[in-house]
Amino acid sequence: MKKITLFFLLICSSLMNSQVTIEQTKQDNDIRLSALPYYSFGKGIGITSPDSLFQFNIRFRLQNRVTYIENEGEKGAYDGQIRRLRLRFDGYVYNPKFLYAIQLSFAPGDVGEIKEGENINIIRDAVIFYRPNKNWNISFGQTKLPGNRQRVNSSGGLQLTDRTINNAKFTIDRDFGFQAHNMNEFKDKFSYNFKTAVSTGEGRNVTGKSDDGIALTGKIELLPFGAFAKDGTYFEGDVLREKKPKLMVSGAFQQNNHAQRTQGQLGNDLFERRTMKSVLLDAMFKYNGWAAMASYMSRTTNENAVTVNPDDVTESNYVFVGNGFDYQLSYVTVSKYEFIGRYSTQNVGKDIQTLAPNTREISFGVTKYLWEHSFKLQTEINFDTLQFYDNSTKHNWYLRFQVEIGI
Numbered sequence: 001m002k003k004i005t006l007f008f009l010l011i012c013s014s015l016m017n018s019q020v021t022i023e024q025t026k027q028d029n030d031i032r033l034s035a036l037p038y039y040s041f042g043k044g045i046g047i048t049s050p051d052s053l054f055q056f057n058i059r060f061r062l063q064n065r066v067t068y069i070e071n072e073g074e075k076g077a078y079d080g081q082i083r084r085l086r087l088r089f090d091g092y093v094y095n096p097k098f099l100y101a102i103q104l105s106f107a108p109g110d111v112g113e114i115k116e117g118e119n120i121n122i123i124r125d126a127v128i129f130y131r132p133n134k135n136w137n138i139s140f141g142q143t144k145l146p147g148n149r150q151r152v153n154s155s156g157g158l159q160l161t162d163r164t165i166n167n168a169k170f171t172i173d174r175d176f177g178f179q180a181h182n183m184n185e186f187k188d189k190f191s192y193n194f195k196t197a198v199s200t201g202e203g204r205n206v207t208g209k210s211d212d213g214i215a216l217t218g219k220i221e222l223l224p225f226g227a228f229a230k231d232g233t234y235f236e237g238d239v240l241r242e243k244k245p246k247l248m249v250s251g252a253f254q255q256n257n258h259a260q261r262t263q264g265q266l267g268n269d270l271f272e273r274r275t276m277k278s279v280l281l282d283a284m285f286k287y288n289g290w291a292a293m294a295s296y297m298s299r300t301t302n303e304n305a306v307t308v309n310p311d312d313v314t315e316s317n318y319v320f321v322g323n324g325f326d327y328q329l330s331y332v333t334v335s336k337y338e339f340i341g342r343y344s345t346q347n348v349g350k351d352i353q354t355l356a357p358n359t360r361e362i363s364f365g366v367t368k369y370l371w372e373h374s375f376k377l378q379t380e381i382n383f384d385t386l387q388f389y390d391n392s393t394k395h396n397w398y399l400r401f402q403v404e405i406g407i
Contacts, residue, residue: 298322
């Protein structure tokens, strides 16, 4: 009888320890899923099967905006649109160590123009994760590459209504492939992350364009004063008003071999393939409502950036080579009003100086956070100065109001 009782107690103890491990793993996954590939303040609506072998969460995001645009030499115009409308699904199957994340986009400006012979681009993320422990993320599928900070951050975690002109031209965005991330973040002591990716180099939802080139990406992130509150590296502005100074510096490099598009993973098709190299450097600081960000981005190619149609020499397309700097400063009041200023410079490479202008951009914004980044009201005024090769200039500006809401 004593042996039976002892055996029963051992079984119960084993089951309890197993359940604790599963629960702890699920808690870790909630944290890391919010960081890879995008941050969300909420956890959405979730369903977990009675046997704990399956978990399904659903979330949505909506951005509605109206803009008044006035470009030099053109008549002013109003534009109202649903900028983003997205559904996100995530969870695990069989074991909390095997996770998935899916994100779909439906707004016309988000999906992009439908072109004959090309795929519709509603799939943004479709990725499977394996997390053997809290320090490692190994993934396979389509999602964001470990690139510049502003691109890695969700568009829902931005302070202003859109990313910078440099992000638009030099980011490495999403791709299909394998990634391995080693995460070592601690609350109040030196932390560091290493991230690598091997991907196709052709961008998202591409078929029928196979070649012998791949993209290799590597990134290192250093947090000398420890991790930001609530994964604060994944959203802009000090919404949580950090009680201690927090700093992150990071650097990423990518070589995209035999790329077929003007911006590597993005842009129109080139007439000849080019190998591109990208350097992406970032810094972020937050303390007591203040936040500062700075970034440098560049793209180069070993060959001439301009490619010519062999069947019609009057037709050409080019790799967008060059570099740019972004500087951003903001303050969040106790009542959750935020004031933001941003300045960007963009210089094109010598190969394309006669084809694209250098650009300077100044933006000012005010944001009211109703529920952190998940429900906010944003206003922004933006001024662009374009300087062309012949020293002529063009001045454009816009005023925008945007509402962001999501779960």
